[in-house]
Amino acid sequence: QMTEVGDGEGAVSIVAWPGYIERGETDPAYDWVTGFEQATGCMVDVKTANTSDEMVALMNEGGFDLVTASGDASLRLVAGQRVQAIDTDLIPSWSKVDDRLKDAPWHTVDGVHYGVPYQWGPNVLMYRTDVFPEAPTSWNVVFEEQTLSDGQSNKGRVQAYDGPIYIADAAQYLMAHKPELGITSPYELNEDQYKAALDLLRAQRELVGRYWHDAMIQVDDVQNEGVVASSSWPFQVNLLKADGAPVASTIPEEGATGWADTLMMAADAEHPNCAYRFMEHSLSSNLQSDLSVWFGSVPAVPAACSDGSGQQTQEGCDANGFQDFDRIRFWTTPTADCSQGEGACVPYYRWVSDYIGVIGGR
Amino acid sequence: MRPDRAPWWLKAMAGGGLLFLHLPILLIFVYAFSSEAKTFVWPPPGFTLQWFGRAWARPDIWEALSLSLRVALIATLVALVLGTLCAAAVARTRFFGREAVSLLVVLPIALPGIITGISLRSAFSLADIPFSFWTIVLGHATFCIVVVYNNAVARFRRVSGNLIEASMDLGATYGQTLRHVILPNIATALLAGGMLAFALSFDEVIVTTFTAGQQATLPIWMLEELVRPRERPVTNVVAMVVVLVTLLPILGAYYLTRGTETVAGSGK
Amino acid sequence: MTAAVSFRGVSRHFGTVKAVDGVDLDIAEGEFFAMLGPSGSGKTTCLRLIAGFETPTAGRIELFGEDVSGRPPYRRAVNTVFQDYALFPHLNVLDNVAYGLMIAGVPKAERRRRAEEALSMMALPGYGGRKPSELSGGQRQRVALARALVNRPRVLLLDEPLGALDLKLREQMQDELKTLQRKVGITFVFVTHDQGEALSMADRVAVFNEGRIQQVGSPEEVYARPRTRFVADFVGGSNVLHPGVAALFGGRPAWASLRPEALRLGPPEGARITGVVTAARYLGAATRLVVDLGAGAPPDGRSDVAVLVPGGHPVPAPGTRVGLAWDAEALHPMATE
Amino acid sequence: MTAAVSFRGVSRHFGTVKAVDGVDLDIAEGEFFAMLGPSGSGKTTCLRLIAGFETPTAGRIELFGEDVSGRPPYRRAVNTVFQDYALFPHLNVLDNVAYGLMIAGVPKAERRRRAEEALSMMALPGYGGRKPSELSGGQRQRVALARALVNRPRVLLLDEPLGALDLKLREQMQDELKTLQRKVGITFVFVTHDQGEALSMADRVAVFNEGRIQQVGSPEEVYARPRTRFVADFVGGSNVLHPGVAALFGGRPAWASLRPEALRLGPPEGARITGVVTAARYLGAATRLVVDLGAGAPPDGRSDVAVLVPGGHPVPAPGTRVGLAWDAEALHPMATE
Amino acid sequence: MSVLADSGPRPAREGVGGRLSDLLWRRPGVLLALLLVPPLLWLGVVYLGSLFALLLQSFFSIDEFSGVIDRTPTLKTYGELLRPANLDIIWRTVLMAAAVTVASVAVAFPIAYYAARHARGRWKALFYLGVMLPLWSSYLVKVYAWKLILAKEGIVGWGFDSLGLGRVLEAFLAVPGIGGNSLSVSPTGTFIVFVYVWLPFMILPIQAALERVPDSLVEASGDLGATPGQTFRHVIWPLALPGVVAGSIFTFSLTLGDYIIPQIIGTSARFIGLAVYQYQGTAGNVPLAAAFAVVPIVIMGSYLAVAKRLGAFDAL
């Protein structure tokens, strides 16, 4: 472990969610990389990943310094010894981090920190305002066949996320609609609960034309393939709105799953000094503020909402869910040992193959 | 006497088939001039040339293009050497395992590209070889060998063994025969094979995905842009240019080997 | 005088195939020597052994008294005219002809002069600029000759050089080749499977069968006095008589040959041998009849003979019984095999 | 009797090429008819017109008195033996032979029986299971014949069926074909550019040149009494004498033909015509000499004649002056062209 | 004749070149080795070695939680491969590959037939290039073009609508198993794009096979009484078969391995290529990806063996 941050190595490579590291190429107003590069001489190289599994795979492969890991990836990375503990003392802005996040279990193991919180937010329900004059109040618009206001069925016009973690969205829906299953956490499902979730997803397969795997493709599908409702990220909603598409988002009454991401440093990082500098940069610059506008997420630094470091405002933060921290069920990796007992829950690897089966129509 | 005897329905099916092959490509050309940037509205609402300028100004395109060209060039050179040697051995001599060698050469294209890609990738990872320009070249050269080989073998068969014997009969050593007889006679076939190999490498995306680290060749760039477009019409422009650029070597190879019994390019 | 080419017990086996099998042979300097034999009899292999494209599996080859084992083709004073001519398609006619000179390091001007001279000799002056593909078969053949001869080889090998030409051109080139060989005076070794060609061109003929030489001799010897049934059969035309039939014709009871043109037709009455005409083949200059000798013939031999009736003589219709006459010395007994 | 095949003013032009040009022709039933001519003279096109692969651009073709215009090949009682045999490479010999019967819907057992019968007739019993690629040239030829004949055509067309065979096999197949035609008794129309083949096999020969028929007649007529210089030249062998030379030989001052075997050698003293031997070609059964007549010949004609010396007679060496003798009736004057 | 007057001895060819040449003449094996060693090192060692390494990986397993690979040999991964969801993928892919192959033959045959047996001169060149150019033009561009064509708001939809046939398309898309919300998210869409993209690979070998059929065989068949239809069935089709098989090697192999087309056009249901790609890249489950990769290797291996026996190999 490092004891002080030395001179930069001239480069830093980051595995990130799409939209997380912007250098003004898509929109010149959103750039939190160029300044960093000029200031530190660390040139930023980004590899995007669309799912947590992809992130883990990329990190396992090696060659990266940092990763913006969600809660369902972070502990896997720690367990696989792909990321290293960090010294928060070397990151002056650590103190500014939201207290709700400072010791969050998805990056703190036995009191040791493996990374700095990056951003968090909900998986929202995106809908087309021309088809839904009123915001839908339930996720049932994507789970159950129904006739929409334009007189046509929702069949073939909704999407779901193409990642096994989406099983949790189904479980969350069941928490509200089938309380008899006794689901307490969508990430801790026993066999019966799990089976119920899969059944719900199999029914959903009939409604879904294509699963969304990539944020940009979803944007495309809303514009060109007649998609009217889907689980989504605020990011896509913002992009579509910017293009003038009639869309909006909401968190329905069942609540929302969500992500809380952590910037973690690879165990064998080639550019540790630049990596530390970027971690500091992520907390201290316009990044938190602008990113929360750009992606529709909530900053890990509460001050970024109002300190004018970027374009975010407190209203904006609130709209993105700043106050909903406790309503959001953050992604975590399902494990066999859970609050229902040791080996009581269905572990993640089964989520993976079963979800592939569901998508394949099984 | 034949051409006028083809029944109308055969002509229609053949012509229709050709159109089917070409219309989608032409469509991209049309979209390259579309004034609508976000959606696939058909017919395009207006026409513009602005995307060509935008494409020109994008450094990432130039980087990808340059990488693709360099990779294709080196892979072609490697394939030229290896493919020609192999063709010479198979066409000119009989040896135990000759069949196996020709099978081996065909294997990288007869097996799906993803197999080539993933096996090279896992070999790199087992051998702790980091991804680089050279890993891309290695992958491309492997499946490019066969096009050079195919062209060279066909030509070697045509350049009868007699020519080589005639040269030695007239006093030339192996070296002199190579220089004065063999090379001049296989030159166009090698050039054609090289052009095809170049085009094949220039277009390859699947193997590249697995053998490139962070570097993007033009097809990788395109794949990225198709999936995650920044300026969709710019992608259309690049697509159109890529098609036009690949066609040049193909036409070249065709004209170089026209009239011989095996016209280049029939096996990709 | 040492032989130009000499084979001593030379064999060339390919696996179990005995392409050439224990051949002894001497070809004199200045000779026009033909190798005649059916397909697969080893003629080409012999030629390739001389040129150095093959190495013998046994025996020893000498060129002008020197053992040439282990000497590659480019170190032998021998040139070859290939059956398909093997002209270099990328070079024009002049450069084809000058190729050997270029390899030998002859300066440009001189090799040009000598190549053009060779082309004139082949009645191809002014053709130097053409590509081989722009020539007719006969012209290509002459270019191939010029290309070989310009190197002043001591032996010229020709592998069925006329095989690809059509009948008319072939006869013309036969005459030209013969004339040329007289003119340059070097040894020609000529491979063919056409006995007419061998007979009309060669000073001496070697008849090959299954990798071995059956007979070597002048065309007349080979044609008129075949040593074996195979030679008689292959060189052709001749009647090969079973020992029993030979006896009927007044010879020793041994296999014998009798040329169809030596048989004369007459009335059956009083003839020593009679037979029935079974087939007639009009050849223009003559008619070839098949006469069945009937009962007189032994059971295991052919019972018919061919008779050549010169043009102008009356030709009996099939079915006619005829008598045969011949001169005793026309009957040629031969080695049994 | 109606002709088997009859052409009335038939032409087949390809653009400007007059492949067949105003041909009138009658081929009798049961005839062995040869079409002879140089390459490109229209023989194949004529055959294809009969088979129905081509349609005439002018004129009318009848088969057994019926106009066959517009009738496709598969509705004509005619079968073809192709030059390359056109055996189906994916079918074995039996299935090749049975092909026509299968198409005609003959039940499997019967067509098998008939195909095997046809193969036996062609001396190929037991070959049914082989693929065409496993046969020799002569065997393929016989399969092609069997395949055509098993359909019992009324006319069999053969396009240079022996062209691909080597000499020995060719002569053997000539005999077989001839015998076969006698046996089956149907009309054979046979295309060849080899005059020896035409002469030895056909009942009648049509000599083609540039899409037109120059002469139709028996082999003897065509060989001994050619109507035109072209026929004399092409049918070959004959000396074609310039009117001036013909006069020397005692004929009318018109183009004439004189067969080499009709000339006899003698001492120059007292001979009507003398000349110098310039070349000799040993043919085995005979030797063909070229005798130069020297000054006596007119400037625009050939001044040499060929003389055939039968085997057994003495052959003068080149350079020898010889005298020539001949019978007056051997000189045959002909139509000028 | 002066040029030919005296026969001089050959100039001796000395130097390294001459001696090397003598060596090669005396030992043809050395020449063969010189020719073969470099390509064999590359293909035999690097390429086959990699394939072998891949095979080896399929006997490793993965720790499901951390995604770290455990390198102790086990058959566990193959057990995983045989799970129903994965068997679905294999079955779906093979079915698609077969359907694509059959359809390619149907579309390719008339084109190849016309080009081989009717087109002459300029038309022949036109057909040839007309097939070659799409074959070699960018694969991604073609896939992309089809995305535009098949999208709900794309050209096909527009075309059907402007012809007033929108209902027909809808009725078709309502068919379960092949339909979907729009062509671009239906199995039919995936199928069309596969056929389109691999079509040239089918046309060229068929054309080559047909060109090797001499006209005289077709004439002989007619001469023996066969109508054109019978000639096709009994002569042309059997003789074109090696070309068809050669072409199907490509259509089959390329469909088995492709992961881009089903990702861009289709229902999100996995195909083998996509599964390999995602297990390896997305999920980091290299052992399972390797086990999946063995499937096309086995399928293509058997296919090649059959093709070889049918003589389709020279047509590659």
Ligand SMILES: Nc1ncnc2c1ncn2[C@@H]1O[C@H](COP(=O)(O)OP(=O)(O)OP(=O)(O)O)[C@@H](O)[C@H]1O
């Ligand atoms: N390189 C070789 N490998 C194996 N067998 C060979 C080789 N070369 C020739 N043979 C065999 O040796 C025998 C003699 O062949 P060769 O070519 O000398 O015959 P040939 O008399 O020239 O016949 P042709 O008239 O057909 O040319 C044949 O059986 C042939 O198959």
Ligand SMILES: Nc1ncnc2c1ncn2[C@@H]1O[C@H](COP(=O)(O)OP(=O)(O)OP(=O)(O)O)[C@@H](O)[C@H]1O
């Ligand atoms: N389909 C065609 N198109 C154009 N010209 C043709 C065609 N078929 C034949 N010809 C021409 O017609 C003429 C006669 O051809 P044909 O094949 O009948 O000659 P042939 O006497 O059989 O010659 P060969 O002995 O060479 O076979 C030739 O000049 C030939 O080029």
Ligand SMILES: NCCCCNCCCN
């Ligand atoms: N001729 C063999 C097939 C080669 C595959 N190339 C297709 C490119 C798709 N990435």
Ligand SMILES: [Mg+2]
């Ligand atoms: Mg030979």
Ligand SMILES: [Mg+2]
């Ligand atoms: Mg012809």
